[in-house]
Structure formats: structure tokens, C-alpha cells
Amino acid sequence: MEESTLKRTPLYNTHLALGGRMVEFGGWDMPVLYTSIVKEHHSVRNAAGLFDISHMGEFLFEGREAKKFLNIILTNDLSKLDPGQGHYSLLCQDNGGVIDDLYAYRLSEDRYLLIVNASRIEVDWMWIRSQRNSKYKSLQLEMTDISKNYAAMALQGPNSVEIISKLFPQSATIQKNDILETNFENESIWISRTGYTGEDGFELITPNIQAVGLWKEVFKAGESLGLAPAGLGARDTLRTEAGYSLYGHELNSETTPIEAGLGWAVADHKINFIGRDTCIAQKQDGTSRRCIGFKMTGKSAPPRENYTIFNSCEDKREIGQVTSGTQSPSLGFGIGLGYVESQYAKSGTPIEIEIRNNRFPAEVVKRPIFRKPD
Amino acid sequence: MSDIPTDLKYASSHEWVRIEGDTAIIGISDHAQQELTDLAFIELPEVGLDLTAGDSCGVVESVKTASEIYAPISGEVIEINDALQTEPGLANEDPYGEGWFYKIRFDIPGEIEELLSPEEYTDQVNI
Numbered sequence: 001m002e003e004s005t006l007k008r009t010p011l012y013n014t015h016l017a018l019g020g021r022m023v024e025f026g027g028w029d030m031p032v033l034y035t036s037i038v039k040e041h042h043s044v045r046n047a048a049g050l051f052d053i054s055h056m057g058e059f060l061f062e063g064r065e066a067k068k069f070l071n072i073i074l075t076n077d078l079s080k081l082d083p084g085q086g087h088y089s090l091l092c093q094d095n096g097g098v099i100d101d102l103y104a105y106r107l108s109e110d111r112y113l114l115i116v117n118a119s120r121i122e123v124d125w126m127w128i129r130s131q132r133n134s135k136y137k138s139l140q141l142e143m144t145d146i147s148k149n150y151a152a153m154a155l156q157g158p159n160s161v162e163i164i165s166k167l168f169p170q171s172a173t174i175q176k177n178d179i180l181e182t183n184f185e186n187e188s189i190w191i192s193r194t195g196y197t198g199e200d201g202f203e204l205i206t207p208n209i210q211a212v213g214l215w216k217e218v219f220k221a222g223e224s225l226g227l228a229p230a231g232l233g234a235r236d237t238l239r240t241e242a243g244y245s246l247y248g249h250e251l252n253s254e255t256t257p258i259e260a261g262l263g264w265a266v267a268d269h270k271i272n273f274i275g276r277d278t279c280i281a282q283k284q285d286g287t288s289r290r291c292i293g294f295k296m297t298g299k300s301a302p303p304r305e306n307y308t309i310f311n312s313c314e315d316k317r318e319i320g321q322v323t324s325g326t327q328s329p330s331l332g333f334g335i336g337l338g339y340v341e342s343q344y345a346k347s348g349t350p351i352e353i354e355i356r357n358n359r360f361p362a363e364v365v366k367r368p369i370f371r372k373p374d
Numbered sequence: 375m376s377d378i379p380t381d382l383k384y385a386s387s388h389e390w391v392r393i394e395g396d397t398a399i400i401g402i403s404d405h406a407q408q409e410l411t412d413l414a415f416i417e418l419p420e421v422g423l424d425l426t427a428g429d430s431c432g433v434v435e436s437v438k439t440a441s442e443i444y445a446p447i448s449g450e451v452i453e454i455n456d457a458l459q460t461e462p463g464l465a466n467e468d469p470y471g472e473g474w475f476y477k478i479r480f481d482i483p484g485e486i487e488e489l490l491s492p493e494e495y496t497d498q499v500n501i
Contacts (some may be wrong), residue, residue: 037437038412233411233438260487285442301415327414327437356433 007056010151010211018229026119028055037233039331044197044238046224048157050218051235058150061112065143070112071276073131075257077267081106084194085176088265090257091124096278097253100124105179117247121147123341151211155218158200159225162216164202166221184210198242198368211360237326243293243367249323250291250337258282260291263269290345293367296334300360302327303336311360312350319344330370376405379470384495385446391489398447399463401474403464405499410436413462418454418476425449427485449478
């Protein structure tokens, strides 16, 4: 792969100056770590971390019938949102296969913002456009892919609220999943209270031109509060501990929201949305496989993606596959996510993970896999 | 910059070798531990195992990935560093000391000459 073909975020030079180790991720040249994955992980759990998430995509929908259209293509129900609120949702094919998982925000009465995965921007946009142009041409709405014009960063960890309140006092009072439009150096930016780490935190979405300035301001505000830059390595260990799905691992076009354990983001009371038949049937009848969280229970190497999962019964049968795995920095042992036959998906079920031709004991656990003691 | 002690020999696969009489002490270089970062698990060869130079003889796992380690020279494994089983991070903190991996009684002294000198290894990691 040639480096020059990789896309760079507006914060690319900032990462280099911070000593970031750059790696390819979904076609982007991104920092996997600055100092150490484990150190950055603990910074986020104990103080705060700042991630560049500019690679993620942003789609804007405006108009009297924007909600109507989005409620057809998305599984969750936007009618539940007041202006300034958001939620997690899924974009599905007709057969229920997941095209992407995303955050949908209602910015104002008739204005919506979707935040989608970096690796799925083009696929999502093509799918959404084809839906619009085939069956829903007459609906009154404008849609724009603003991904190329916007950068984003995620401020995560228990000290996030104190840091953000120094810069944008009004954003410190917004509730989980809420979004606020505010100004930074005469440009309009969005601040939402969400994240991908299992910690309290905020995502700041800004025009490219303000990204470096905003990153610096956040650091100035966080200097005395233990704020550290955090890379994709820590982002992955944090989200795995939190039990969050990652597209391309727990989710793909062959998996459905129900198999993935995301039925809560499927509003089955909606009369019409793409993927409804499969989702409703699977909610009623169950699925043959389910996504699980698990932990290693004995001494072993950490589990990794594509390792085989076996049952612990007498027949020692293959029952599934690991989709994400790591050594948990917070817990000190191996954890992972994977798919197993549904009869083994109950928490507490003993299972075995095959690591380099040996099998090691593990146990199905509830998600989040790691929860901070109160 | 990584530390490359001048009294050791190196393999291109990033192991270091310290010769003491007929025994060779083996570990991974500072450069290797920096590249791997945060070691979470280390699997070492069993005592008594006969290794041939180039054999895959263990695995180092960081939080992110698993990588194999290779025998830089041939010989019988006579001791392993048990401390790494409970504290793999020793190989990050002190790769040439407390973080050593295993000792072998080597068979073919000529193989030592074929290992990289500190200068040659420095050139390799700086490319």
C-alpha cells in the first residue's frame, strides 16, 4: 500500500508533532498510539483522552420530510427525538443485513445529522442516494454528504465535563446523547455528549479549518486535568471493554441487528422501515446465533479475531467465532466479542477459545464487559 | 531512538544474544519491544527443547497483536525466565536485563559469528 494513497485528517501534522505512530485504518492514515495503548487507555478511564475521529462521516438531511425519509432507511425511530437529541441507529438492507451503524441527531425541527463509520461513507451514501432516487423522489428534503468538510474529535473520560465546561460552559449541562450547536472562533460547531469508550464524554464536530485550533484549545483546557492524546489502539481496547460493536467485526451485511444484540435500536412499532420483516421475525422467533461478550477464565494468551469458539460440553463442538479480542488493560485478562449458537449465549455459560491449537476456558459475560466499580 | 548495547549479538528477527561460556541468553531488542508496545503475554519454549536456528519457538502478544519469536542460534533450552509469565511488561521495561526470555546451551559456535554485530543491527533498524 502506498502511503500517498491514504487519506489524512486536518490533524495529521498535529499527530506527527505529538509522536503519533501512524497506521492505515479504513483508508486513512491515523495514529494507533502516541505513547502506549495501555497508558492512553488508563488516561481515558481515570482522567481524559482526546481522539481524532475526523475520518468518520457526516451526512446532513434538511427539509419538511427529512424525518419521514430517515425513518424509512433507519431502524430506530426519530420521532422519539426532540430537537437537540440523538440516538444510536442502524442502516439495513432489505434482508436486515447491516450496512452501517451510526448516530442520528435531530439538530432542529427539520434538520438531521448522521455520523457514520469512516470505512462506510461511500457505501452508505450510495445506498441512501439510491433509495432516495428510486422510491422516495417526491419527498421534500435536501441531503448532503459533508464528510470532506468536517473534522471531529472525541473527548472521553471522567474529567471531560470539567474540561469542556472551561471552553463551552453551556455544553457541560447537556444530557447523554444530546447535541448542541455553538461557536468556536466564528465558526459554527456541534458538540454532542456521546462516545465509544464507555466513559462520559463529548464529540466535537467542526469545519476542517478549525480542527487544529480546537484541538489545541481542548488541550490547554485539559492540561491540568490529566488529558492525553489517545490513538485508535486505546479506542479499540476501550470499546471492547464497553462491549460496543465495530463495523467489519461484530457487524457486516451478513449480520442482522437482532443477531448482534442491537434489537433495542430497532423500533418495531414503526410500520415501514427497510429490514423490518427480518427484524420483527427474528425478535419473535429468535436467531440461530447471537453476539456475545466473553472473558478468559484461566491463564492464556489474549483471544483474537477469527479464533474458533467451542462449547464446554462433552462433545466439545465448534459453536462460533471470535470477532474482536484483546488483553483488557482495565481487567488484566483476555476479553472479546464473538458469535455463538444462541443456546450458548446466556451469560455465565462456560465456553472454550482455541488459541494456536490449544483450547482455553472462557465464560460468556454481560456487556459491558468492564464496568467501573461505583 | 532505541538502545542497542555493544556487547551483544543480534538476529535480524530482533532477538539479542548474550554469550556466557557455552550458554547463550536470549531476549528481544529494545527496538522490538518499542514496536510491539505493552506486552500482555509471552509464550516461551519449554526447557529441554532442542532448537534449530530459525525455529519459531514462542509468541509475544501485545495488546494489539501476536508476533512469533525465533531461535537465533541452535541449542537446547536450559532455562526460561518464569517472571515473564506473570510480568510480561518486564520485557518492555528492561529488555536486556530482567526481561530476558530464555537460555540455551548452544551447539554450533560458528552460528554466533553469523549473527549481526551491534553496528549491523543498528543499520537494520534505522533503515
